[in-house]
Amino acid sequence: xxxxxxxxxxxxxxxxxxxxxxxxxxxxxxxxxxxxxxxxxxxxxxxxxxxxxxxxxxxxxxxxxxxxxxxxxxxxxxxxxxxxxxxxxxxxxxxxxxxxxxxxxxxxxxxxxxxxxxxxxxxxxxxxxxxxxxxxxxxxxxxxxxxxxxxxxxxxxxxxxxxxxxxxxxxxxxxxxxxxxxxxxxxxxxxxxxxxxxxxxxxxxxxxxxxxxxxxxxxxxxx
Amino acid sequence: xxxxxxxxxxxxxxxxxxxxxxxxxxxxxxxxxxxxxxxxxxxxxxxxxxxxxxxxxxxxxxxxxxxxxxxxxxxxxxxxxxxxxxxxxxxxxxxxxxxxxxxxxxxxxxxxxxxxxxxxxxxxxxxxxxxxxxxxxxxxxxxxxxxxxxxxxxxxxxxxxxxxxxxxxxxxxxxxxxxxxxxxxxxxxxxxxxxxxxxxxxxxxxxxxxxxxxxxxxxxxxxxxxxxxxxxxxxxxxxxxxxxxxxxxxxxxxxxxxxxxxxxxxxxxxxxxxxxxxxxxxxxxxxxxxxxxxxxxxxxxxxxxxxxxxxxxx
Numbered sequence: 001x002x003x004x005x006x007x008x009x010x011x012x013x014x015x016x017x018x019x020x021x022x023x024x025x026x027x028x029x030x031x032x033x034x035x036x037x038x039x040x041x042x043x044x045x046x047x048x049x050x051x052x053x054x055x056x057x058x059x060x061x062x063x064x065x066x067x068x069x070x071x072x073x074x075x076x077x078x079x080x081x082x083x084x085x086x087x088x089x090x091x092x093x094x095x096x097x098x099x100x101x102x103x104x105x106x107x108x109x110x111x112x113x114x115x116x117x118x119x120x121x122x123x124x125x126x127x128x129x130x131x132x133x134x135x136x137x138x139x140x141x142x143x144x145x146x147x148x149x150x151x152x153x154x155x156x157x158x159x160x161x162x163x164x165x166x167x168x169x170x171x172x173x174x175x176x177x178x179x180x181x182x183x184x185x186x187x188x189x190x191x192x193x194x195x196x197x198x199x200x201x202x203x204x205x206x207x208x209x210x211x212x213x214x215x216x217x218x219x220x221x222x223x
Numbered sequence: 224x225x226x227x228x229x230x231x232x233x234x235x236x237x238x239x240x241x242x243x244x245x246x247x248x249x250x251x252x253x254x255x256x257x258x259x260x261x262x263x264x265x266x267x268x269x270x271x272x273x274x275x276x277x278x279x280x281x282x283x284x285x286x287x288x289x290x291x292x293x294x295x296x297x298x299x300x301x302x303x304x305x306x307x308x309x310x311x312x313x314x315x316x317x318x319x320x321x322x323x324x325x326x327x328x329x330x331x332x333x334x335x336x337x338x339x340x341x342x343x344x345x346x347x348x349x350x351x352x353x354x355x356x357x358x359x360x361x362x363x364x365x366x367x368x369x370x371x372x373x374x375x376x377x378x379x380x381x382x383x384x385x386x387x388x389x390x391x392x393x394x395x396x397x398x399x400x401x402x403x404x405x406x407x408x409x410x411x412x413x414x415x416x417x418x419x420x421x422x423x424x425x426x427x428x429x430x431x432x433x434x435x436x437x438x439x440x441x442x443x444x445x446x447x448x449x450x451x452x453x454x455x456x457x458x459x460x461x462x463x464x465x466x467x468x469x470x471x472x473x474x475x476x477x478x479x480x481x482x483x484x485x486x487x488x489x490x491x492x493x494x495x496x497x498x499x500x501x502x503x504x505x506x507x508x509x510x511x512x513x514x515x516x517x518x519x520x521x522x523x524x525x526x527x528x529x530x531x532x533x534x535x536x537x
Contacts (some may be wrong), residue, residue: 009412010336010359010412010413011336011357011359011391011393013385025224034447041482041489043415043440043453043491045440045512045514046514047442048451049450050324050480050482050491052482052489067501075224075388075389076388080334080437080453082413082455082489082491083489123413141444143480143481145481145482161482163480163481163482165444166444198481205475205476205495206475206495206497206498208447208497208499210447210496210498215444215447217449217495219475219478219479219493220455220478220479220480220481221476221477221479222476222477222478222479222492223479
């Protein structure tokens, strides 16, 4: 059984979120509740990186503080916050959130996917035409969801997720966020990473030939 | 707002909308001298008065007079109040938003709110209504823009609160709430509507500049720059995209940015402005977010704007 109470509205301060969350937990946490997931999602406007940070805990007393910290963490970096919420669960869903690959393996997977996407792009008529007219390289951009699992002494688990269309930007942003999460004492170390992409759904939406390069952007069409 | 167009006299419409006085009204011509200029717009005639101002008539009946106005080749616009103008053209009459009000609408649609709620006041012993129009930004420049537009349109100075890093400003006014609510500027916490029927091309550019300052993005990529517009609200974002199309841009289709979890999926929508139209975007739309301006400057596409709104100011 799941429930998603509203603990945040746009313009709420972190302090107000703490108060609302405390009240919510007092009302809703039951003997059968096994775990609470608290998350914040948003977008870093400067870096154009979307993100999601979630904390899992089985201690109801810690939930209000985590909610306050997550909002403060998100707003401090000049971001647009899209959502801050929590779910109370009667099972430990966090056990299913396992991202334990090392970053080298993730990068190798990314390279393989890029090669595949470049080959797919080369089949596009606009790309073929640009190559025929003298362009030499095909550069593809598509959203990368990079997830990171972190160990924590205060929570059962902390997960960070960064989404951007450039691998270096995504990794650098996530590494900085991991440091900020650690500095707040929410996590102690990185357990591992994971790359997520739905290659089958990616479609080309723009092609721009510029000198030697043909840039191709792929995205998930809106349903 | 639109529902009041064409129903009742202009004086009554005005009173209904703002309930604070009436426009200058001649009713009868009263012996005022008319200057030579008479312009026809469809079934309407606009006369410049010797006493200053303009008189608008239809079928020989005076339907309104105005202290000021602006006659363009294809239309005439008269200021009403609260950043609303009456546009008279061969297509008929309509109320349109001033660029300032359009830009304010764009800012509120992206990073603002227009709220109404009740709260039981223990001291008074009854429910009290609260009306707030808000905007939040980490940039002082955008807060100042919100303040300036609120003052220009509603003659109200927003109050500020919040810590360094995320500033928040609000106006507590029933009048402002209902005026923006009638336009559908913000239809829910994350939902919005663009009152395109009340925007001329200048208003559309100003709206987009306001919206882009909040939910737009200019980012450096490996091979240049990308200009994107984001929103959780797909229908609202489609209206933004349509407004770009109205102005002759060719935005991409709307795409999804997906946050995949074990238990659920969250989606943020976005579309992009093609690379070939970046220069035109900088010149005609622009942004008031300092980081955007910095990046547009880096793109070498700085546009020196002579108009009061609609591009980057330098």
